[in-house]
Amino acid sequence: MSQATTHAANSPHLEPGEGEAGTVREHHDHHELGFLRKWIFSVDHKVIGMQFLFSGLVFLALGGLMAMAIRYQLAWPWRPMPGLAWMFPATGGAISPEFYTMLFTMHGTIMIFFVMIPLLTGAFGNFLIPLMIGAPDMAFPRLNMFGYWAMVPAFFFILLGFFVEGGHAAGGWTSYPPLSTIEAAAPGSLTGQTCWLLGLTWVGVSSMMGAVNYVTTIVKMRAPGLTMMRLPLTIWSLMITSLLQLFALPVLTAASILQLLDRTLNTGFFTPTNLQVNNITPDSFLYGADSVGAAAGGQPLLWQHLFWFYSHPAVYILVLPAMGFTSDILAVHARKSVFGYKPMVYSLCAIAGLGFIVWGHHMFTSGMNPALGMTFMVSTVMIALPSAIKVFNWLGTLWGGRIHLRTPMLFACAFVSMFIIGGLSGIWMAATPVDIYIHDTYIVVAHFHYVVFAGSLFAIFAAVYHWFPKMFGRVMNETVGKIHFVGSFIFTNMTFYMMHQVGVAGLMRRTADPYAYDVYQHLQPINEFITISAFCMFAWQIFFVVNFFHSMFWGKRVGRNPWNAASLEWDAPSPPGHGNFDRPLEVYRGAYEFNSPEVAEDFIPQTRKL
Amino acid sequence: MRYFFTLMLLLVPILGVWTFVEADRWQLWFPQNVSSFGAEIDGLFDLIMYMVGFTFIVTEVALAWFVFKYSANRPGKGAFTHGSHKLEMIWTAIPAVALLFIAFAQMETWAKVKFESNFPKEGKYTKERPIAELWASQFDWRVRYPGDDGVIGTVDDLERSYEFVVPVNTDVVFHLRSRDVIHSFFVPEFRLKQDVLPGHTIPVWFRAEKEGIYDLVCAELCGWGHYKMSGRMTVVSQADFDKRMADIKAEWFSNGKEQGQ
Ligand code: HEM
Numbered sequence: 119m120s121q122a123t124t125h126a127a128n129s130p131h132l133e134p135g136e137g138e139a140g141t142v143r144e145h146h147d148h149h150e151l152g153f154l155r156k157w158i159f160s161v162d163h164k165v166i167g168m169q170f171l172f173s174g175l176v177f178l179a180l181g182g183l184m185a186m187a188i189r190y191q192l193a194w195p196w197r198p199m200p201g202l203a204w205m206f207p208a209t210g211g212a213i214s215p216e217f218y219t220m221l222f223t224m225h226g227t228i229m230i231f232f233v234m235i236p237l238l239t240g241a242f243g244n245f246l247i248p249l250m251i252g253a254p255d256m257a258f259p260r261l262n263m264f265g266y267w268a269m270v271p272a273f274f275f276i277l278l279g280f281f282v283e284g285g286h287a288a289g290g291w292t293s294y295p296p297l298s299t300i301e302a303a304a305p306g307s308l309t310g311q312t313c314w315l316l317g318l319t320w321v322g323v324s325s326m327m328g329a330v331n332y333v334t335t336i337v338k339m340r341a342p343g344l345t346m347m348r349l350p351l352t353i354w355s356l357m358i359t360s361l362l363q364l365f366a367l368p369v370l371t372a373a374s375i376l377q378l379l380d381r382t383l384n385t386g387f388f389t390p391t392n393l394q395v396n397n398i399t400p401d402s403f404l405y406g407a408d409s410v411g412a413a414a415g416g417q418p419l420l421w422q423h424l425f426w427f428y429s430h431p432a433v434y435i436l437v438l439p440a441m442g443f444t445s446d447i448l449a450v451h452a453r454k455s456v457f458g459y460k461p462m463v464y465s466l467c468a469i470a471g472l473g474f475i476v477w478g479h480h481m482f483t484s485g486m487n488p489a490l491g492m493t494f495m496v497s498t499v500m501i502a503l504p505s506a507i508k509v510f511n512w513l514g515t516l517w518g519g520r521i522h523l524r525t526p527m528l529f530a531c532a533f534v535s536m537f538i539i540g541g542l543s544g545i546w547m548a549a550t551p552v553d554i555y556i557h558d559t560y561i562v563v564a565h566f567h568y569v570v571f572a573g574s575l576f577a578i579f580a581a582v583y584h585w586f587p588k589m590f591g592r593v594m595n596e597t598v599g600k601i602h603f604v605g606s607f608i609f610t611n612m613t614f615y616m617m618h619q620v621g622v623a624g625l626m627r628r629t630a631d632p633y634a635y636d637v638y639q640h641l642q643p644i645n646e647f648i649t650i651s652a653f654c655m656f657a658w659q660i661f662f663v664v665n666f667f668h669s670m671f672w673g674k675r676v677g678r679n680p681w682n683a684a685s686l687e688w689d690a691p692s693p694p695g696h697g698n699f700d701r702p703l704e705v706y707r708g709a710y711e712f713n714s715p716e717v718a719e720d721f722i723p724q725t726r727k728l
Numbered sequence: 729m730r731y732f733f734t735l736m737l738l739l740v741p742i743l744g745v746w747t748f749v750e751a752d753r754w755q756l757w758f759p760q761n762v763s764s765f766g767a768e769i770d771g772l773f774d775l776i777m778y779m780v781g782f783t784f785i786v787t788e789v790a791l792a793w794f795v796f797k798y799s800a801n802r803p804g805k806g807a808f809t810h811g812s813h814k815l816e817m818i819w820t821a822i823p824a825v826a827l828l829f830i831a832f833a834q835m836e837t838w839a840k841v842k843f844e845s846n847f848p849k850e851g852k853y854t855k856e857r858p859i860a861e862l863w864a865s866q867f868d869w870r871v872r873y874p875g876d877d878g879v880i881g882t883v884d885d886l887e888r889s890y891e892f893v894v895p896v897n898t899d900v901v902f903h904l905r906s907r908d909v910i911h912s913f914f915v916p917e918f919r920l921k922q923d924v925l926p927g928h929t930i931p932v933w934f935r936a937e938k939e940g941i942y943d944l945v946c947a948e949l950c951g952w953g954h955y956k957m958s959g960r961m962t963v964v965s966q967a968d969f970d971k972r973m974a975d976i977k978a979e980w981f982s983n984g985k986e987q988g989q
């Protein structure tokens with residue numbers, strides 16, 4: 119308390135740019151670091167955040183390109199891709215069925231494990247947590263550095279897989295055994311699948327180190343006066359996300375190692391007895407006394423349980439931070455306190471809690487006991503409740519505000535709009551009898567792209583536009599930003615909306631040539647429409663790329679707090695130096711004090727004493 | 729600008745609802761239903777559609793409306809509020825009830841289709857005496873009928889690939905088995921899907937109410953040839969069914985059994 123009062127005494131509210139130079143709260147060396155120490159072997163959370171940001175964006179482009187190839191095939195099956203004959207000499211530029219299975223497998227894997235998770239928790243988690251809680255850095259800066267380094271072997275293995283015999287993993291991002299464990303079952307199961315498993319395990323190691331760090335930092339390093347219930351929702355969401363990682367990831371890691379053992383040492387955790395693949399009896403059965411099935415006797419469903427026990431929470435890892443960003447961005451640009459802060463926190467916790475008991479909804483038709491399916495249905499349907507509460511509170515936040523339709527705000531509003539669609543379509547699939555029909559159809563594809571792409575990725579765009587000034591001391595260009603938004607919004611909806619109806623028509627996901635079936639033949643024109651929309655959407659991102667790099671170097675310079683936001687990160691210089699803050703912080707209130715009658719301005723920074 | 733962005737946000741519910749209304753006309757809707765429980769499943773789909781559709785319209789319109797109405801060029805400061813306990817209670821309780829209603833509305837149909845305790849017990853085909861075993865393997869379907877003795881796994885079993893013939897208006901129970909990886913039995917017109925698990929025998933039942941030929945689709949990724957793992961579901965009258973079985977038998981024994989197993 120005495121420390122708090124001294125801080126309070128010497129921290130009058132300073133206008134942006136007025137702070138004294140030099141680090142006050144912690145000792146940090148301020149000598150100039152060489153390029154390597156500064157950018158490669160950095161322990162500074164902001165630099166590590168940038169590393170995650172840049173590698174995430176590179177993988178986003180790669181995953182996006184793969185999506186374009188997938189769409190090309192669905193619109194014009196087996197037609198050579200113009201200009202790509204050199205890449206696929208065997209087929210003259212056309213996509214082969216083997217290549218198609220690899221494409222969607224790696225598209226999903228890259229987007230989830232190498233784009234969304236690293237961007238949400240790696241990039242923004244790293245960059246924002248210390249800044250928003252008023253800390254000079256993470257609790258364990260060196261561990262943080264290792265967190266990014268663990269991504270290096272992950273990058274290595276996941277890229278290596280493309281060049282091994284048989285190509286990369288081709289069992290879907292869900293990698294269900296025995297398809298993924300038996301070499302004869304798919305070309306990608308030769309060596310690619312091993313690369314896939316190693317890559318994922320390293321991503322897990324990275325996430326684990328990050329999560330430990332985030333939770334510790336948030337619990338232990340908040341500025342004086344910053345109670346948990348004064349934290350910005352971004353921080354709450356990152357904290358809950360980290361807890362999800364901590365509890366769920368060990369299960370995926372264990373499962374991956376079991377699958378790795380099945381593949382390399384012929385153990386039979388997931389491989390049942392007496393299989394005949396391609397008229398070959400897989401070699402795992404050739405060991406043991408009677409030479410058949412000695413090492414097998416495994417359970418394919420075991421993998422599904424373990425995988426979804428992680429991967430359902432993982433889909434929330436993909437969206438909770440986005441919800442946090444959206445809450446903050448809506449409040450700041452609508453000049454309005456977050457409506458129902460506490461319900462927002464509780465609903466985050468509820469989603470995380472329920473998120474651990476709904477994994478079976480991916481397995482309704484898997485052969486799992488249908489009575490179990492019934493209970494998973496109830497928990498799944500109920501998880502829509504906290505999601506609904508969040509939507510209502512976002513609307514409540516906008517209500518009565520003074521909305522500035524700047525680019526980050528537009529993307530945040532789009533997140534709300536798109537998340538509504540994705541959340542609502544989840545209810546169809548949670549309904550077990552309905553899911554009998556729609557499971558593995560394009561409705562599922564529409565659903566998760568509405569939550570992950572149109573939802574979370576839009577929130578990431580919002581976050582980039584919103585926190586760009588803090589990252590680089592410059593704002594991104596508004597006009598180009600708006601152009602980027604309009605095209606992205608329109609083309610995204612054109613791409614994904616009609617997938618609902620195509621799914622109702624029964625079209626299945628993961629089919630290289632749906633028109634091989636009579637029931638799907640009439641769906642070719644609409645798939646062509648979707649493909650062309652997807653191409654436009656992809657091409658439109660050029661506005662983002664140009665704006666991003668141009669603004670980084672030539673954007674308009676801004677001060678500490680260009681948006682007049684109330685949370686702590688805007689108290690630091692833009693961009694913040696090593697150690698972040700140049701004056702002592704003392705927090706007096708929550709992060710969303712807008713329109714208080716006590717002051718003339720429409721906001722009160724968290725550090726301002728009245 | 730404000731008008732433009734409001735319009736964009738409004739287009740979401742407008743075009744969203746419009747495409748759902750028109751989908752049937754564009755043949756982007758359910759294929760016909762021919763199974764006894766399919767209508768119930770479609771009905772539940774519609775029930776949820778109307779409920780979430782209502783929520784969709786209300787929330788999307790509210791979003792667009794707020795963006796329009798509470799624009800920054802309104803005079804003065806915005807509202808000073810941190811929330812409302814009463815509103816929170818309302819918008820927690822009402823969706824909670826609606827969601828529980830949705831969940832409970834599903835249970836009967838789900839139990840009817842998937843619970844083994846509810847499988848047909850009276851008719852000719854039961855869980856213990858299925859009409860056939862349907863074997864999946866990369867990348868085709870094979871049907872094994874029990875032959876005259878009605879028991880599968882004996883010498884008089886009949887095998888046939890690609891086509892699964894069943895009688896109309898009869899409760900049919902069959903067993904799903906896989907030789908290699910996971911596949912999934914899916915007949916869109918039956919509204920029926922069940923994964924085929926290697927190492928397991930999974931009983932499935934349905935009752936087809938209309939004669940015809942339907943696509944049998946593999947719905948679970950099973951390798952590079954997954955997209956072409958098609959089969960045919962042929963539903964015929966009882967008389968035709970008996971005739972077809974006789975044909976299959978004649979063909980099977982005249983060919984020798986070398987194509988089997
Ligand atoms: C509103 C609450 C939600 C409900 C009730 C819900 C329900 C479901 C259900 C039942 C499935 C399985 C469908 C099937 O395979 O037949 C599913 C799939 C999926 N969901 Fe959700 N969901 C919700 C929110 C989310 C969110 C927020 C995300 C991600 C940010 C998400 C991402 C996914 C993904 C990626 C899949 C597909 C997994 C795959 O098979 O590859 N969902 N959802």
Ligand SMILES: [Cu+2]
Pocket residue numbers: 429430433476477479480
């Ligand atoms: Cu899930």
Ligand SMILES: [Cu+2]
Pocket residue numbers: 911912946947948949950951953954955957
């Ligand atoms: Cu298949």
